[in-house]
Amino acid sequence: MTNILEVEDLHVTFSTYGGTVKAVRGVTFSLKQGETLAIVGESGCGKSVTSNAIMRLIPNPPGKIDKGSIRFKGKDLMHETEKKMRSIRGVDISMIFQDPMTALNPTLTIGSQLMEGLREHHKVSPDKAKRKAIEMMELVGISNPAERLKQYPHQFSGGMRQRIVIAMALICEPELLIADEPTTALDVTIQAQILELFEKIQKVTGVSIILITHDLGVVANIADRIAVMYAGKIIEMGEKRDIFYRPQHPYTKGLLKSVPRLDLDGEKLTPIDGTPPDLFSPPKGCSFYARCPFAMKVCNKVYPVQTNITDSHHVACWLQDERAKQLQATLPIK
Amino acid sequence: MLRYILKRLLIMCITLWIIVTLTFVLMISIPGSPFNSDQSSNETVQANLEKFYNLDEPYYIQYFQYIKSVILFDFGPSIKQPNQTVNDLLGRGFPISFELGLITIIVAVISGIILGVIAALRHNGFVDYLAMGVAVFGISIPNFILATLLIQQLAVNAEWFPVATWSSPKHMVLPVLALATGPMAIIARLTRSTMLEVLTQDYIKMARAKGLSPWKIIFKHALRNALMPVVTIMGTLLAGILTGTFVIEQIFAIPGMGKYFVESINHRDYPVIMGTTVFYSVFLIMMLFLVDIAYGILDPRIKVHQKEGE
Numbered sequence: 001m002t003n004i005l006e007v008e009d010l011h012v013t014f015s016t017y018g019g020t021v022k023a024v025r026g027v028t029f030s031l032k033q034g035e036t037l038a039i040v041g042e043s044g045c046g047k048s049v050t051s052n053a054i055m056r057l058i059p060n061p062p063g064k065i066d067k068g069s070i071r072f073k074g075k076d077l078m079h080e081t082e083k084k085m086r087s088i089r090g091v092d093i094s095m096i097f098q099d100p101m102t103a104l105n106p107t108l109t110i111g112s113q114l115m116e117g118l119r120e121h122h123k124v125s126p127d128k129a130k131r132k133a134i135e136m137m138e139l140v141g142i143s144n145p146a147e148r149l150k151q152y153p154h155q156f157s158g159g160m161r162q163r164i165v166i167a168m169a170l171i172c173e174p175e176l177l178i179a180d181e182p183t184t185a186l187d188v189t190i191q192a193q194i195l196e197l198f199e200k201i202q203k204v205t206g207v208s209i210i211l212i213t214h215d216l217g218v219v220a221n222i223a224d225r226i227a228v229m230y231a232g233k234i235i236e237m238g239e240k241r242d243i244f245y246r247p248q249h250p251y252t253k254g255l256l257k258s259v260p261r262l263d264l265d266g267e268k269l270t271p272i273d274g275t276p277p278d279l280f281s282p283p284k285g286c287s288f289y290a291r292c293p294f295a296m297k298v299c300n301k302v303y304p305v306q307t308n309i310t311d312s313h314h315v316a317c318w319l320q321d322e323r324a325k326q327l328q329a330t331l332p333i334k
Numbered sequence: 335m336l337r338y339i340l341k342r343l344l345i346m347c348i349t350l351w352i353i354v355t356l357t358f359v360l361m362i363s364i365p366g367s368p369f370n371s372d373q374s375s376n377e378t379v380q381a382n383l384e385k386f387y388n389l390d391e392p393y394y395i396q397y398f399q400y401i402k403s404v405i406l407f408d409f410g411p412s413i414k415q416p417n418q419t420v421n422d423l424l425g426r427g428f429p430i431s432f433e434l435g436l437i438t439i440i441v442a443v444i445s446g447i448i449l450g451v452i453a454a455l456r457h458n459g460f461v462d463y464l465a466m467g468v469a470v471f472g473i474s475i476p477n478f479i480l481a482t483l484l485i486q487q488l489a490v491n492a493e494w495f496p497v498a499t500w501s502s503p504k505h506m507v508l509p510v511l512a513l514a515t516g517p518m519a520i521i522a523r524l525t526r527s528t529m530l531e532v533l534t535q536d537y538i539k540m541a542r543a544k545g546l547s548p549w550k551i552i553f554k555h556a557l558r559n560a561l562m563p564v565v566t567i568m569g570t571l572l573a574g575i576l577t578g579t580f581v582i583e584q585i586f587a588i589p590g591m592g593k594y595f596v597e598s599i600n601h602r603d604y605p606v607i608m609g610t611t612v613f614y615s616v617f618l619i620m621m622l623f624l625v626d627i628a629y630g631i632l633d634p635r636i637k638v639h640q641k642e643g644e
Contacts (some may be wrong), residue, residue: 057542089545097543102536107558107633114553168544208565255534 004176004208005031005054009190010068012049012058021304021306023049025232026068031176036202036209036238038219040255041229044276047212050229051178054210055095056085069179072176073176091115094169098181104153111149111191118171124298135168139204140197159190170201177183178210183218195221196259216259220244228252231287238313248315286318342626346619353615358397361607363430368413368602377539387413387604394642400608409609420609423470425449428613430500431579431590437510438575443519447564449518450525457530465522472519477578481512481585500588509586513578517571521564529560558632569622576618579613 024046031037040048052058053065056077070077073094088097097103105113114136115129124132130149137145139164153161154310162182169177179198184192198224202209213219220240227237228251236249236290247253253320254272274291277283286292286299301319307320318324365382367389369380384390400539409420453465488508489497495508531555532538542552580592591610598606631638 039493055543057539085546089543091545095540095543096534097540099536103540105537105541105555105559106635108554109634118542120546120550154635165540261608295397323511 002033003208004033006069006071006072007050007054008069008071010050010053010070011064012046012067013064014055015064016064021279022282023063023232023279025090025282027229027232027234029227029234031208033175033201034206034208036198036211036222036224037187037209037232038213038218038223038226039229040213040216040226042214042276045229046232047214047229048180049182051095051210051212054178055089055093056082057089057095060106076227085089086123090103090169090174091121091172092174093176093178094172095173095181096162096165096169096177096182098184100165101164101185104161105243106153109150109152110156114149114164114168114171117135117168123171132171133167136171137164139170140164140167141200142167158186159193162186162190162194163258166194166197166201170205173205174207174209178211178212179214181210181214184215192217198222216255229254231282232279233287233316235288235317236315238309238315242310242313246309246313248309248313248320249288249317250292250294252315252321254291286316296324339539342623346616346623349619350404350612350615354400354612355397356398357608357611359475361445361602361604362600363395365385366602368604369499369600379488389604391470405502409457409605411599412601414598414606415450420605423606424591424609424613427589427591427594430588431592434500434513434579434582434588435507435575436520438504438517438578439572441510442514442571442575443564443568445514445524446518447557447561447629448524449522451529451560453522453526454529454533455552456578461616462526465504466526469519469522472515475515476507477516478517478581478585479511481582484508484512485585487494498585498587500586500590509582509588512585515577517575520567520571524563524567524595528563529556531539532556532559535559562629562633565625565632568628572621573618574627576614 001131007030008028010024013021022332027046028051029037039050042133047103049058049063054070054072054077056065060130063097065078068078072088077085077088104110111130111133113169114133117133118124118129119126133149134145136280137148142160142163144246148156153164156164162185166182182198183194195218196242198209198211201207209222211219211223221241225237225239226243227234228249229235230251234248236243236244236252243252244256247256251272254270255269259270260269271309272291277287277290283289283300284303286295286304287297287302290297292299296318304316304320306314308314309320339568365386367385367550370606381390388396388487391399411417414421415423433641447466453462469527483507485497489495494504499505500509538551538555543557579590580596582588582593583590584596591613594606595610595614597603598610
């Protein structure tokens with residue numbers, strides 16, 4: 001299968017009064033047609049910035065894509081004009097935001113917000129747009145769509161609104177859907193429904209999905225591959241099974257240990273102590289050094305080279321180095 | 335909706351009744367009478383005049399006569415200009431005042447919104463500072479001072495516009511400018527701050543992610559939401575513009591209602607005081623009602639008649 005999206009060595013910075021925040025520091029990943037890639041990490045690790053950068057929606061100023069390349073179906077998005085980007089947004093690449101309560105304009109009807117993307121890009125007749133809107137509403141599971149098109153966002157519940165946002169993102173039949181924490185603002189039963197909806201949509205439309213989340217539970221269901229981000233870098237990436245059953249990076253292990261599990265009775269949850277590093281002046285070495293129970297002297301000085309565990313499983317950690325293997329058996333240094 | 339309108343009409347009537355009562359109490363508590371300044375008349379003439387205008391009756395009778403005149407909207411002849419009824423005066427003065435007020439509001443709203451939107455889009459840039467500088471100037475300077483400055487500079491010195499009166503569009507420029515600057519400045523500042531807030535909302539990000547053009551985002555998605563607070567203060571601004579017209583009409587010698595309103599109080603011309611007060615009150619109350627209706631149209635979440643249980 002061909003790669004629909006290739007991101008290489010992406011750097012994004014934000015200039016603030018306090019200095020320059022290096023939010024994304026060299027992110028590289030690719031996405032295959034019809035695949036779901038989950039980008040996982042804690043708040044502020046740069047996952048949303050990465051997704052906004054793909055859409056070229058980083059507000060400038062203060063944000064700036066310093067270097068790197070983003071290729072969508074072979075086309076370089078980094079150097080497209082703003083006008084060309086507008087014809088790509090919503091048509092080829094769509095985005096879903098975290099909070100469905102605020103992602104819809106309260107003063108416009110659902111119908112007008114659903115149809116405007118279609119009418120903007122494809123210049124279809126109002127009638128045709130309406131038929132398409134009804135079709136999309138049915139796809140995302142909203143009953144009585146013709147009537148509900150005339151309603152306003154406040155007349156829908158949170159879960160329904162997220163369905164509408166999804167319908168809105170898919171109405172121009174994009175090939176790539178970026179979902180930025182699509183279930184975070186919803187309660188748990190609704191979360192499950194929305195995740196099922198994603199799977200159904202992917203089956204029907206064949207859309208590729210980048211799912212951004214901090215919730216490993218969400219990922220376990222629908223992701224094909226997982227990229228774990230920490231302090232603006234991808235520290236481990238692999239197939240879902242690799243990450244869940246053979247995690248290599250201490251941070252990934254820590255994340256998994258901090259998720260409550262039903263199958264392990266009585267097991268205590270272990271939080272990861274400490275806080276992520278200051279991205280105004282990120283550390284030279286491994287950014288997880290300060291919190292890592294296995295930290296070595298080299299970790300503080302040099303950023304670890306990427307080790308390929310398998311063809312699809314990569315990790316950036318000095319513990320993978322041959323010289324460190326023997327240390328793993330002994331007690332943690334810190 | 336109909337029930338809501340009926341309810342509002344009832345409340346309007348009560349408001350009006352309070353205004354009429356207060357006006358009456360204030361009117362009779364000001365010392366003097368319409369005929370005091372009249373040197374030529376002796377006591378018999380005065381007594382006859384008072385009898386003619388029912389001013390010799392006890393206050394409660396007079397009060398009910400005023401209430402009756404309000405209900406019938408017929409205030410009888412003016413005391414100072416007996417050949418004219420109050421309704422004649424209103425009919426002559428109001429169209430001019432209305433024209434001045436309407437043009438002022440249109441100018442203030444349009445220029446205020448444009449200024450505010452530009453300032454928000456060029457946030458913290460030169461244009462923003464310039465627009466807000468103009469706005470602070472507009473808010474700080476009273477309209478009567480601005481009016482005299484405008485007359486001095488643009489009418490007397492530069493001779494671009496006529497000094498006073500109200501006939502051609504050229505005559506309208508200075509009074510409208512003097513009257514509109516304050517409200518325009520308030521609207522501009524308000525539009526700017528709400529616009530800045532709206533532009534950070536998720537639905538604006540969503541609209542950008544849909545690939546809409548910047549103009550569509552600003553006009554369809556942002557401005558409508560940003561205008562809600564502007565609609566809210568329209569009520570107060572209307573009241574401000576109405577009272578502003580009194581002063582501006584005096585300065586520019588515009589034959590509007592303001593002249594009668596002020597003069598009637600000086601002359602204790604009771605029917606004219608009551609007539610103009612009632613007329614202004616009804617007008618303002620109606621305007622506030624329209625603002626409330628407009629609010630419901632702009633924001634579907636606000637149902638003006640929600641409590642009626644529809």
